[in-house]
Amino acid sequence: MLVSTITRMNAINQMYNAQFTMLRNRQNMMCAIRNLPAFCGDMRTLAQMDQQYAIKQAHNETLYLIASMQEKSASQMIKQEAQNNKLSYIA
Numbered sequence: 001m002l003v004s005t006i007t008r009m010n011a012i013n014q015m016y017n018a019q020f021t022m023l024r025n026r027q028n029m030m031c032a033i034r035n036l037p038a039f040c041g042d043m044r045t046l047a048q049m050d051q052q053y054a055i056k057q058a059h060n061e062t063l064y065l066i067a068s069m070q071e072k073s074a075s076q077m078i079k080q081e082a083q084n085n086k087l088s089y090i091a
Contacts, residue, residue, distance in 0.1 A: 001081045008074035014067035022060045029053045 032049055 001078065001085070004074050004077045004081060008071055008078065011067045011071035011074055015064055015071060018060045018064035018067060022057060022064070025053055025056050025060065 029050075032053075036046070
């Protein structure tokens with residue numbers, strides 16, 4: 001049961017890290033757009049930055065989904081172990 005709990009906590013930590021990284025990525029995207037000079041921006045550079053941010057966002061969303069499924073699996077494992085290892089107070 002201890003291993004399942006550690007696995008679940010690790011998955012939750014990975015979920016929070018992915019969410020935080022997605023938040024920071026979105027903030028960086030907005031800062032990059034705000035800091036562009038008016039009518040002087042290089043469109044190729046802007047397109048490359050946008051593509052990089054989109055790839056990072058998709059990567060972090062995938063990591064979040066994987067960690068979410070790991071957390072659900074570990075939660076089910078904990079429930080199953082609790083059912084299998086019930087203590088009998090009558091005995």
